[in-house]
Amino acid sequence: MIEIENLTMHYGALKALDGLSLQIKPGELFAFLGPNGAGKTTAIKLLTGLMKPMAGSVKLCGIDMQKEPLRAKSLLGYVPDVAVFYEKLTAPEFMHFIAELFGMDHARAATRTDELFTQFALHEHSAQRIENLSHGTRQRLGIASALLHDPKVFIIDEPMVGLDPIHARIVKEELKRQSRAGATVLMSTHLLNIAEEVADRIGIIHRGKLLFTGTLAELRAAQEKQGLNLEEIFLEMVS
Numbered sequence: 001m002i003e004i005e006n007l008t009m010h011y012g013a014l015k016a017l018d019g020l021s022l023q024i025k026p027g028e029l030f031a032f033l034g035p036n037g038a039g040k041t042t043a044i045k046l047l048t049g050l051m052k053p054m055a056g057s058v059k060l061c062g063i064d065m066q067k068e069p070l071r072a073k074s075l076l077g078y079v080p081d082v083a084v085f086y087e088k089l090t091a092p093e094f095m096h097f098i099a100e101l102f103g104m105d106h107a108r109a110a111t112r113t114d115e116l117f118t119q120f121a122l123h124e125h126s127a128q129r130i131e132n133l134s135h136g137t138r139q140r141l142g143i144a145s146a147l148l149h150d151p152k153v154f155i156i157d158e159p160m161v162g163l164d165p166i167h168a169r170i171v172k173e174e175l176k177r178q179s180r181a182g183a184t185v186l187m188s189t190h191l192l193n194i195a196e197e198v199a200d201r202i203g204i205i206h207r208g209k210l211l212f213t214g215t216l217a218e219l220r221a222a223q224e225k226q227g228l229n230l231e232e233i234f235l236e237m238v239s
């Protein structure tokens with residue numbers, strides 16, 4: 001469960017996020033959809049405790065991110081838009097490092113790493129240092145490492161950027177699988193078709209404000225009312 005209450009962040013005079021309130025339930029796959037600069041990454045940085053909001057609060061599974069950050073973060077798997085690694089490590093060494101951070105049992109971490117490496121086609125890259133991996137492989141490793149401790153809340157910023165169609169499909173399927181297994185999943189995207197394809201509910205965000213929240217069916221109802229297609233609705237809302 002993610003509970004967001006009046007979340008606000010300004011950079012100088014710029015209102016990057018302006019009073020965002022939203023609840024995302026366990027088992028739900030929610031997509032923040034918005035054009036470049038809408039405030040998606042800012043929202044995600046506040047949700048993950050990477051930045052402190054100027055106002056408002058975030059709770060993950062009932063735990064307040066500002067009051068109990070370590071407890072809240074222990075429930076969270078997070079993949080940033082640009083994944084950051086220790087470049088000199090190999091992928092298995094990096095997974096071991098993450099397992100230690102979360103205090104995981106060694107046998108469990110090894111089993112889970114093996115499963116995730118199979119799922120994300122990472123075994124064949126195991127011997128290379130991370131600095132030598134391609135963008136798509138790094139992206140998959142970032143996702144695998146964020147899923148290692150079986151997080152209850154999974155947040156991923158622009159998950160499909162730089163992935164070829166085969167790996168994009170694997171990632172989409174994994175996001176759906178996580179939500180079906182009961183995790184609360186939040187992704188951001190600037191691409192309407194990705195939100196449409198994957199999400200249970202979509203939040204259209206623009207200039208720091210949530211303009212619309214609803215299911216695809218609700219978006220379509222708005223479409224019928226206005227006689228517009230989804231793309232036209234989206235463009236209308238953010239223009």
Ligand SMILES: Nc1ncnc2c1ncn2[C@@H]1O[C@H](COP(=O)(O)OP(=O)(O)OP(=O)(O)O)[C@@H](O)[C@H]1O
Pocket residue numbers: 011014016034035036037038039040041042043190
């Ligand atoms: N550290 C910062 N200092 C000043 N302005 C910032 C900072 N980070 C973001 N911004 C500005 O805040 C606004 C929201 O940015 P943000 O990165 O949250 O948007 P976004 O929706 O994730 O965009 P994109 O899809 O391009 O990644 C933008 O105008 C951006 O230039």
